[in-house]
Amino acid sequence: MNPLHLFRRSFSHGVHPQGLKEQTADRPIQRVPFVERYVMPLGQHIGVPAAPVVKVGQRLVRGELIAESAAFVSTCLHSPVTGRVRDIGPHRYIDGSFKQAIEVEADPYATQQLEQRLPPAWDSLSPEQFIQEIQRAGIVGLGGAAFPAHVKYSIPKGQQIRDLLINGAECEPFLTNDHRLMMERPDALLRGITILMGQLGAERAAIGVEANKPDAIEVLRRRIDDGSPVEVVALPVKYPQGAEKMLIKAIYGREVPAGQLPRDLGIAVNNVGTLVAIADWFDRGMPLIERVVTVSGPGVTYPANLIVPLGTPVREVLRFCGGLRDETREVVMGGPMMGASIASLDVPVLKGSSGILAFTEHATWRPKEYPCIRCSRCLEACPYFLNPSRLARLGKARLFQEMRQFQVMDCVECGACTFACPSNIPIVQLIRTAKDNLRHLSR
Amino acid sequence: MRSKDPQLLLQSAPMLRQGLTTPQAMRDVWYALTPVVLAALWFFGLGALLLLLVCIGGAVLTEWVFTPPESRRDALADNSAALTGLLLGLTLPPALPLWMAFLGAMVAVGLGKVIWGGLGGNLFNPALVGRAFLLGTFPIAMTTWAAPSGPGGFLDLPASLFALPFHSPVYDAVSSATPLGLMKFQQQGTGLSQLLIGNTSGSLGETSGLLLILGGVYLWLRRDLDWRIPVGIFAAAGLFSLILFTQDGARFPSPFFTLFSGGLLLGAIYMATDPVTSPLTPRGAWIFGAGIGLLVVLIRVFGGFPEGMMYSILLMNAATPLIDRYTQPRVFGRKRGGR
Structure with a gap:
C-alpha cells in the first residue's frame, strides 16, 4: 500500500481542476415551477429502453407509471406531472439524435399534489421484492451514469455485501447538487442508508465527502451517534474522486481488479441522490420523477440549485435562472469534465442530469494542438x-x-x-x- | 435575457484545461537559462553573445527552410527550434569560429529534429546531435578552450570567431585547459568554489554550477522537469565516482569534482530532461538517469575523452524506447504485465 495512505486517504494520480463551486455552494435548493410540456425519453438509463404503458390522450396523475421495464437491465418511468399524454414518438435527445419519448402536457388546473399509494414497509420485503420495488420506483444511479439501481442490489448467491459506500465526493467542478442535498436532506440520506444497509445486510457504511464541503461533513457528523456503523470520511480534493473504483481505493485502500465489480469485494457504492430517492420512495411513495440539478457557469444569469421535474426542457430551467447571458457559447449537461455539450435547448432534463452549465468564450476557447512532447x-x-x-x-x-x-x-x-x-x-x-x-x- | 437562442458550440468533454501550453513550457526553459546566459557573457565577453545568436539564428533558419510554408508560423511559434539553438550554443567552446557554430545549429535542427518529423518525433536530443557532429568534424576547434576573460575583456572578440569557412582559425586568446582536461591529463584538481561560480574555462554555459542548479529548481517548481532524471544522474555518477575515489584518491576525481565539473550539470538538468528524448514512465526516468550517470563516469575515467556527458545522453536517448516498453506502469486493478 502507498505509504501516503497513512497521512491522507486518496487514490494515486488524478488532477486538481479549480473547484468553481462558489457560485452555487451556498444557495439553498429551490423548486422549479411546473411548465406546460414534459418529454420523457424511454431510454434515459443504461440498458434496454422502457416500454410505454400509456396511450396518446390518456389522463395521468403525477407519479403514475407511464413506461415499464422491458428487461432486467431496464427501469420504469413515471409521469412528472398531472396532465395528459400528448405524443409518443421521436424527440430530440441530449446527444443530438432523436429518441422515442413520451410527451406529457401538464394540466394547468391540477394541484400537482403527489397522491400515490405508499409501497410496503421496506423491512417487510424479501431481497427479491426489494429489488422489484426499486425497479418499480424507476430509481437509477443519480451520479450521472443513470445505471438502474436495482441491478446493483441484485447480489449473486455466495456474495455478501459488508460495506455500503456513499458517494458524496462530487469531484466535478461547478456541481453542488449533492453538496446541497447532504446539507438540506441529511435525514433522508441517513434514512436511505438505513434501508439499504438493512436490505443488503451491510455491516458498515461510509460517506465519502471531499474536504471542500466542510459544512456538509459537519451536518452529517452531527446526526451520527457514537457507535453508529455509519462514518463520514473527509477526502482530499482531487478529480476523479467520485469515480466508483477511485472512491473505493480512497476509502478502503483496495483496488477493484479489472473486469470485476465493487460487489466482488463486498462493497456497494451509491450516490447521495440515489439514497435520498430510495428514502422518498419508501417514506413518501414518490417514484423518481424529479432530481436536484445545479445550474451554473459564467453564462447563467442567476446560478442555482434546483429541484427539476424530469422531462423539463433545459430552456425552461434556464428561463427560471434568468436565462443565458449574451456571451454564452456552449451549454453542457452534466459536469464540465465528463458532461456533454448540447446543440438545442429543447432537450429535457433526464435522470442522469446532474448539472446544466453555460460557458462563455473564456472557457470554450481551445489553444492550437501541438505535437506530443512526451512530457508525461x-x-x-x-x-x-x-x-x-x-x-x-x-x-x-x-x-x-x-x-x-x-x-x-x-x-x-x-x-x-x-x-x-x-x-x-x-x-x-x-x-x-x-x-x-x-x-x-x-x- | 436574449430572445433568440445563441449559436451553441459542440465540444467533447473535458471542457476545462489546466492552462499550461507547450510553448509556455519551452519559454520556462528560456527563463531558467537566462542567468546561465548572463554568466556566459560575464565570463566570456561579447563573443559568447555572438556565438549564441548565431546558433539560435542557424537553428531557426533551418526550421524555417525545411518546414512546409503553411505550418511555418506554428513550427516557429512553439519556441523549440530557438531553444535547440540556445542549448547547442551553451555547449560550445567560447572561441569557436562562428561559421562552425552556424553549421552545427543547422545539423542540430536538420538532422536532429526535422528529418524525424519535427517536434516530438526525434529520438536523440537535437542540440547534442549538433554538438556530436561538430566534435567529429572539427575536433581541434571544439577542444580549444579560451580562458574566461572576465568583465574587463568584455569587448575583446577572439579573432578565431571570425575565421572564414574551411580556413584554420587563428587563436589569439590565452587558451587553457578545462578542469576536466586538467584532471584527465595532468591529474590536477580545480577548487569547488571555482566550479560553483564558474570562472574556469569550458563551454559557454557549463561553468557556473550554482546558476545551473538555480534554473533547475525553477523548472522543477514549474513542474516542467522530471526531477527523477537529474537526481538519478547525480546519484549514479556520485556513487560510482565515490567508489572509485575511495579505491585510489590520487588517480580518480572526487564525487564533488565529478558532479560540478564539465557539462554534467548542464546536461543533467537541461539536456537529459528533454521530455521528447527521455522515458515517459517514472521507473524509466530512474533507469535513464542512472544509465547516464554511470556512463559519464565510465567515459571520463576510462575513455579517451576528458568529457563524456554528450555521449552518455545520446546513448541513453537510443535506449529510451526500450526503457519505456519495459517500464510500463502497472494498470489499476491489474497485475504487472496486464493480467
Missing part, C-alpha cells in the same frame, strides 16, 4: 495508470488492436489526461473512438 503529464494524471500519451499516438494511427494491448478498455474516460495535456491533444476523445471501434469489432 498525462501519465501522472491517469488514475488508472494507463499511458495516455502512447494511446493517443496509436489512436491517431487508428491502431486499435495495439491500443487494446495497452488496456485502453480499462479507461473510464474521466478526461484527466486531456485536462493535463499542454499540447491540447484530444487524448480522451481518441480513446473513446478506439473503444467504440473495438466494441463494434468484437460484436
Whole structure:
C-alpha cells in the first residue's frame, strides 16, 4: 500500500481542476415551477429502453407509471406531472439524435399534489421484492451514469455485501447538487442508508465527502451517534474522486481488479441522490420523477440549485435562472469534465442530469494542438495508470488492436489526461473512438 | 435575457484545461537559462553573445527552410527550434569560429529534429546531435578552450570567431585547459568554489554550477522537469565516482569534482530532461538517469575523452524506447504485465 495512505486517504494520480463551486455552494435548493410540456425519453438509463404503458390522450396523475421495464437491465418511468399524454414518438435527445419519448402536457388546473399509494414497509420485503420495488420506483444511479439501481442490489448467491459506500465526493467542478442535498436532506440520506444497509445486510457504511464541503461533513457528523456503523470520511480534493473504483481505493485502500465489480469485494457504492430517492420512495411513495440539478457557469444569469421535474426542457430551467447571458457559447449537461455539450435547448432534463452549465468564450476557447512532447503529464494524471500519451499516438494511427494491448478498455474516460495535456491533444476523445471501434469489432 | 437562442458550440468533454501550453513550457526553459546566459557573457565577453545568436539564428533558419510554408508560423511559434539553438550554443567552446557554430545549429535542427518529423518525433536530443557532429568534424576547434576573460575583456572578440569557412582559425586568446582536461591529463584538481561560480574555462554555459542548479529548481517548481532524471544522474555518477575515489584518491576525481565539473550539470538538468528524448514512465526516468550517470563516469575515467556527458545522453536517448516498453506502469486493478 502507498505509504501516503497513512497521512491522507486518496487514490494515486488524478488532477486538481479549480473547484468553481462558489457560485452555487451556498444557495439553498429551490423548486422549479411546473411548465406546460414534459418529454420523457424511454431510454434515459443504461440498458434496454422502457416500454410505454400509456396511450396518446390518456389522463395521468403525477407519479403514475407511464413506461415499464422491458428487461432486467431496464427501469420504469413515471409521469412528472398531472396532465395528459400528448405524443409518443421521436424527440430530440441530449446527444443530438432523436429518441422515442413520451410527451406529457401538464394540466394547468391540477394541484400537482403527489397522491400515490405508499409501497410496503421496506423491512417487510424479501431481497427479491426489494429489488422489484426499486425497479418499480424507476430509481437509477443519480451520479450521472443513470445505471438502474436495482441491478446493483441484485447480489449473486455466495456474495455478501459488508460495506455500503456513499458517494458524496462530487469531484466535478461547478456541481453542488449533492453538496446541497447532504446539507438540506441529511435525514433522508441517513434514512436511505438505513434501508439499504438493512436490505443488503451491510455491516458498515461510509460517506465519502471531499474536504471542500466542510459544512456538509459537519451536518452529517452531527446526526451520527457514537457507535453508529455509519462514518463520514473527509477526502482530499482531487478529480476523479467520485469515480466508483477511485472512491473505493480512497476509502478502503483496495483496488477493484479489472473486469470485476465493487460487489466482488463486498462493497456497494451509491450516490447521495440515489439514497435520498430510495428514502422518498419508501417514506413518501414518490417514484423518481424529479432530481436536484445545479445550474451554473459564467453564462447563467442567476446560478442555482434546483429541484427539476424530469422531462423539463433545459430552456425552461434556464428561463427560471434568468436565462443565458449574451456571451454564452456552449451549454453542457452534466459536469464540465465528463458532461456533454448540447446543440438545442429543447432537450429535457433526464435522470442522469446532474448539472446544466453555460460557458462563455473564456472557457470554450481551445489553444492550437501541438505535437506530443512526451512530457508525461498525462501519465501522472491517469488514475488508472494507463499511458495516455502512447494511446493517443496509436489512436491517431487508428491502431486499435495495439491500443487494446495497452488496456485502453480499462479507461473510464474521466478526461484527466486531456485536462493535463499542454499540447491540447484530444487524448480522451481518441480513446473513446478506439473503444467504440473495438466494441463494434468484437460484436 | 436574449430572445433568440445563441449559436451553441459542440465540444467533447473535458471542457476545462489546466492552462499550461507547450510553448509556455519551452519559454520556462528560456527563463531558467537566462542567468546561465548572463554568466556566459560575464565570463566570456561579447563573443559568447555572438556565438549564441548565431546558433539560435542557424537553428531557426533551418526550421524555417525545411518546414512546409503553411505550418511555418506554428513550427516557429512553439519556441523549440530557438531553444535547440540556445542549448547547442551553451555547449560550445567560447572561441569557436562562428561559421562552425552556424553549421552545427543547422545539423542540430536538420538532422536532429526535422528529418524525424519535427517536434516530438526525434529520438536523440537535437542540440547534442549538433554538438556530436561538430566534435567529429572539427575536433581541434571544439577542444580549444579560451580562458574566461572576465568583465574587463568584455569587448575583446577572439579573432578565431571570425575565421572564414574551411580556413584554420587563428587563436589569439590565452587558451587553457578545462578542469576536466586538467584532471584527465595532468591529474590536477580545480577548487569547488571555482566550479560553483564558474570562472574556469569550458563551454559557454557549463561553468557556473550554482546558476545551473538555480534554473533547475525553477523548472522543477514549474513542474516542467522530471526531477527523477537529474537526481538519478547525480546519484549514479556520485556513487560510482565515490567508489572509485575511495579505491585510489590520487588517480580518480572526487564525487564533488565529478558532479560540478564539465557539462554534467548542464546536461543533467537541461539536456537529459528533454521530455521528447527521455522515458515517459517514472521507473524509466530512474533507469535513464542512472544509465547516464554511470556512463559519464565510465567515459571520463576510462575513455579517451576528458568529457563524456554528450555521449552518455545520446546513448541513453537510443535506449529510451526500450526503457519505456519495459517500464510500463502497472494498470489499476491489474497485475504487472496486464493480467
